Amino acid sequence: DVKVTQSSRYLVKRTGEKVFLECVQDMDHENMFWYRQDPGLGLRLIYFSYDVKMKEKGDIPEGYSVSREKKERFSLILESASTNQTSMYLCASSLPRVSTYEQYFGPGTRLTVT
Amino acid sequence: SQQGEEDPQALSIQEGENATMNCSYKTSINNLQWYRQNSGRGLVHLILIRSNEREKHSGRLRVTLDTSKKSSSLLITASRAADTASYFCATDSRILTGGGNKLTFGTGTQLKVEL
Numbered sequence: 001d002v003k004v005t006q007s008s009r010y011l012v013k014r015t016g017e018k019v020f021l022e023c024v025q026d027m028d029h030e031n032m033f034w035y036r037q038d039p040g041l042g043l044r045l046i047y048f049s050y051d052v053k054m055k056e057k058g059d060i061p062e063g064y065s066v067s068r069e070k071k072e073r074f075s076l077i078l079e080s081a082s083t084n085q086t087s088m089y090l091c092a093s094s095l096p097r098v099s100t101y102e103q104y105f106g107p108g109t110r111l112t113v114t
Numbered sequence: 115s116q117q118g119e120e121d122p123q124a125l126s127i128q129e130g131e132n133a134t135m136n137c138s139y140k141t142s143i144n145n146l147q148w149y150r151q152n153s154g155r156g157l158v159h160l161i162l163i164r165s166n167e168r169e170k171h172s173g174r175l176r177v178t179l180d181t182s183k184k185s186s187s188l189l190i191t192a193s194r195a196a197d198t199a200s201y202f203c204a205t206d207s208r209i210l211t212g213g214g215n216k217l218t219f220g221t222g223t224q225l226k227v228e229l
């Protein structure tokens with residue numbers, strides 16, 4: 001079974017803090033994704049990575065950065081956390097097949113910024 | 115704007131009944147996927163239907179796709195309390211650098227199955 005793990009289930013940080021969210025997958029997937037999920041808005045893509053050190057912006061990258069130094073690990077960084085970044089953050093991974101593939105999700109990190 | 119919009123937003127049924135959820139989207143797609151999310155957890159892939167398919171079955175799940183209407187439906191037959199979850203459709207909208215498709219998720223349908 002594919003396993004995607006996230007470093008924390010719940011996280012509380014203060015405004016202005018630098019926040020690191022870690023994601024690790026054990027299936028040697030090339031693609032990794034970071035989403036945020038908010039009520040009424042569904043999942044929105046923040047960043048994705050298709051290989052080590054390779055990344056591309058998603059739909060809402062402002063206020064976030066990412067790092068992928070190893071294939072299995074994809075980190076989301078909030079440079080200076082703000083209250084509007086309070087959300088559920090979901091990491092996912094997938095193979096790079098073009099037409100038929102699924103994304104495997106981690107359990108999520110619920111981040112509260114106070 | 116959201117590519118996928120689910121309807122209804124919330125659905126409450128009795129155990130044993132069928133549950134139908136609908137998804138509408140706006141642009142052409144290669145495939146459409148349905149995911150389930152249990153409360154406060156990650157999403158789990160349920161089923162994928164390609165754009166050249168009209169219907170697909172997997173256990174108690176039946177998915178239909180009408181590309182002319184840009185809509186899909188997910189039917190769960192003989193529902194169980196364990197089916198209580200949120201259900202999301204996801205459409206692929208473009209090919210990503212390096213391969214793979216960018217998925218756009220809808221806002222979801224919250225299904226509650228009562229005993």
